[in-house]
Amino acid sequence: MPDTPALDAATCLGEIIRNRHSERGPCDASQTVGAADLEAILEAGRWAPTPHNMQNYEIVVIDDPSTLAAVGRLQSAGSGDFLKENYAQLSFSEEELMRKGTGLLATMFPPSWRTPDAQLDTSGEPATLEATTRSCPMVLIVLYDPHRRAPASEGDFLGIIGLGCLMQNMWLMAQARGIGMQIMSVFGGEGVEDGLRSLLLIPSHLRIAFACRLGHQAGEPRPQLRVRRPIDRFVHRNVYAYRGAS
Ligand SMILES: Cc1cc2nc3c(=O)[nH]c(=O)nc-3n(C[C@H](O)[C@H](O)[C@H](O)COP(=O)(O)O)c2cc1C
Structure with a gap:
């Protein structure tokens, strides 16, 4: 066991990072996401780095059952x-x-x-989103605000990276507090974004960056095979080492 607080914290963070995963199974419909958990997740997002500190996002929290049901009725093309x-x-x-x-x-x-x-x-x-929202107590819609743009970033590439930092901060905090999270890219897809825009009164200059569902997992944890490339397959020391197309 590490014997200094800094190493304890680093070990703990490493474990949270390693264990963070996509929770795609059903949520326990009897458990909501508590106010303290939600606040901790949003606070983690608030401290995410963004280019030029532009904080180029807004977040709609959906936990009203009738709004969740309306989201579930949206159709995906x-x-x-x-x-x-x-x-x-x-x-x-x-x-x-x-x-x-x-x-x-x-x-x-x-x-x-x-x-x-x-x-x-x-x-x-037509396919609806019902399967993705079923039994889930909370959905976050993260909106990208292109007006809060970092300077000199073609296509606001840097701004998009910042949204990824926001996602990861919130995901790690959710994981640390035992809340399952799944990203649902279908929410930004054809038909769905417009439906969400009118349902949630989202102004026209904001785009959907990503949406995720949050909730406590129902039943026992399901074993998942999660893989990553080994470090020596993507790290190049001092000079890029071409290893063929893979
Ligand atoms: C930008 C982005 C979009 C994603 N979209 C989806 C999605 O639509 N549905 C889903 O189940 N997972 C989605 N994921 C999760 C990835 O599939 C997942 O992170 C990856 O397979 C690694 O698995 P893990 O999260 O369990 O480590 C997305 C992740 C990111 C970063």
Whole structure:
């Protein structure tokens, strides 16, 4: 065990970072996200670094059950591009995922998405977000404010990085307090962003940066295979070492 407070804190932070994960399972509908937990998560976000300290975000907290239900009724147009690119990055066994060190397991997705020529299913009812919001007590919609722009950053590239810092700070605090978090990129997708804009009265100059759901996980923790590339596969010492395309 580390014997100095600084090392204790560093070990603790390392564990939170290592254990932070996407919580994609159902939430325990009987447990809300408490006021102290929400405040700690927002406070962690507040201290995130942003370029030029522009704090280029606004956050809508949704915890009113009828608003959550209305969000769940929004329809997602889906994306053919997502299906194609998603397929290219899938692994079809745990061994393959561990070897690659990047991407996701195919079994996370519906069987119809696991073929090279996967098509959007346009038959039947349009897909709603109900499955993503079901049983979940809280959704955060993080809005990007392009008016709060760092100087001399083409395409506001730096501003977008700052939003990632905000996401990570909040995610680590949620993890540390035992609250599950899942990012839901579909909320910024075609159709959904407009629906959220009118439902939540979001001004037209703000864009959805990301949305996430927060909640206590229902039942026992589910084991997940989480992989990363080893350090020596992405770190280059003093000079970039070309290791072939991978
Ligand atoms: C910008 C961004 C967008 C993401 N979008 C989604 C998403 O739409 N749905 C989802 O389940 N996870 C999403 N994720 C989570 C990643 O898939 C996840 O972080 C990655 O697979 C590593 O798994 P881990 O979070 O469990 O470590 C997103 C993450 C980031 C940073």
